[in-house]
Amino acid sequence: MKSFVGLGGRRQEGVDGLVSTMLSGEWAKSEFGQKLAAALTEKIGDLTTRYGYLVEGGWKLIVLDRARSALALNGSGPERLHFESGGKYADDGYAEAEIETLKFFGSDVATYPVQDLGARVSLTLGARGLEWSKDMQRVIFDCVDATVLPRNAHEWLKDVCGLAPRYGGLRVLYDEPGVSERRGELLIGFSGAGSNHNLLFSVGALAAAQEVLAELWPHVRIPCNLEELKMLPTVRLWLDVWGIEEIGKFE
Numbered sequence: 423m424k425s426f427v428g429l430g431g432r433r434q435e436g437v438d439g440l441v442s443t444m445l446s447g448e449w450a451k452s453e454f455g456q457k458l459a460a461a462l463t464e465k466i467g468d469l470t471t472r473y474g475y476l477v478e479g480g481w482k483l484i485v486l487d488r489a490r491s492a493l494a495l496n497g498s499g500p501e502r503l504h505f506e507s508g509g510k511y512a513d514d515g516y517a518e519a520e521i522e523t524l525k526f527f528g529s530d531v532a533t534y535p536v537q538d539l540g541a542r543v544s545l546t547l548g549a550r551g552l553e554w555s556k557d558m559q560r561v562i563f564d565c566v567d568a569t570v571l572p573r574n575a576h577e578w579l580k581d582v583c584g585l586a587p588r589y590g591g592l593r594v595l596y597d598e599p600g601v602s603e604r605r606g607e608l609l610i611g612f613s614g615a616g617s618n619h620n621l622l623f624s625v626g627a628l629a630a631a632q633e634v635l636a637e638l639w640p641h642v643r644i645p646c647n648l649e650e651l652k653m654l655p656t657v658r659l660w661l662d663v664w665g666i667e668e669i670g671k672f673e
Contacts, residue, residue: 441467441507441508441509442507442508443459443463443505443506443507443508444504444505444506444507445459445503445504445505446503446504447487447501447502447503447504448502448503449487449502449503450503453638454503454634454638455503457634457637457638458485458487458503458505458630458631458634459505461630461631461633461634462483462485462505462507462627462630462631463507464630465626465627465629465630466483466507466623466626466627466630469622469623469626470509470623473615473619473622473623476614476615476616476619476622477509477614477615477623479510479614480508480509480510480514480614481508481509481510481612481613481614481615481623482506482507482508482509482514482516482517482611482612482613482614483505483506483507483508483517483610483611483612483623483624483627484504484505484506484517484518484520484521484609484610484611484612485503485504485505485506485608485609485610485627485631486501486503486504486505486521486608486609486610487501487502487503487606487607487608488500488501488502488503488606488607488609489502489598489605489606489607490595490605490606490607502606509614514613514614515580515581515613516580516586516590516611516613516614517590517591517611517612517613517614518584518611519579519580519584519585519586519611520533520586520590520591520611520612520613521591521609521611522584522585522586523584523585523586523587523591524591524592524593524609524611525609526545526546526549526584526585527542530593531592531593531594531647531650531651531654532589532591532592532593532651532654532657533586533587533588533589533590533591533611534587534588534589534654534656534657535567535568535569535587535588535589536568536587537568539562539565539568539585539587540559540562540563542585542587543562543579543583543585546583546584546585547582547583550583550584552582555578555582558575558578561575562575562579568587568588569588569617571587576588586611588617588620589617589618589620589621589656589657590611590612590613590617590620590621590624591609591610591611591612591624592608592609592610592611592621592624592625592628592651592657593607593608593609593610594607594608594610594628594631594646594647594648594651595607595646595647596608596635596644596645596646596647597644597645597646598644608628608631610624610627610628611624612624612627618656621656621657621659621660622660622663624660625657625660625661625663625664625666626664628664628666629664629665629666632646632666648661648666648667
């Protein structure tokens with residue numbers, strides 16, 4: 423399997439047509455951006471090869487890095503780094519929906535089957551100037567467990583609302599080295615492996631990002647917040663499997 427990183431948002435595809443990667447943003451040509459993209463490309467390539475039986479229909483990974491104020495609930499700045507990688511031209515839109523969900527609901531640390539799905543749909547539809555589909559409104563409000571929503575409901579939530587009420591998306595806050603009251607955040611979305619197994623790959627991407635941070639700043643402790651993520655048992659399982667722990671103290 424071959425893959426290439428295209429800078430400045432230019433997409434390049436492997437000669438075997440299996441993997442395409444893209445890197446853009448103000449950090450795209452920085453040491454951090456280049457090393458993170460290389461690590462993610464290698465890590466996701468290894469994972470999707472090893473667990474190819476989980477992503478036979480294709481897959482997509484999105485990783486964003488952006489600044490976030492430590493004093494505001496949703497004070498996120500513009501994207502500083504935007505990395506995408508996909509296999510077998512897969513692009514079902516779920517990875518994008520995971521990222522959009524995390525962007526819209528700034529206090530969420532992950533995408534998961536929330537209990538207030540109907541209220542969330544109303545919020546996102548209002549923000550987009552759209553109205554409920556009567557059929558979908560009935561299906562969603564009648565469903566007490568988002569994990570058993572029918573496929574057509576998931577497709578409607580993804581395509582119309584930009585919502586992903588299932589596991590796969592992660593938000594990880596970290597303190598920026600040497601910057602007072604400023605934090606960075608990584609938003610990670612993966613699709614193609616089914617709800618719970620998408621986390622295997624999302625957390626794998628987080629592991630790669632931590633490795634790059636440790637390599638670039640070996641003498642600096644970069645605190646990250648995993649406390650809320652660990653409150654979600656399904657997410658905590660994969661954090662434990664990958665051996666990911668908080669770095670330093672996050673206050």
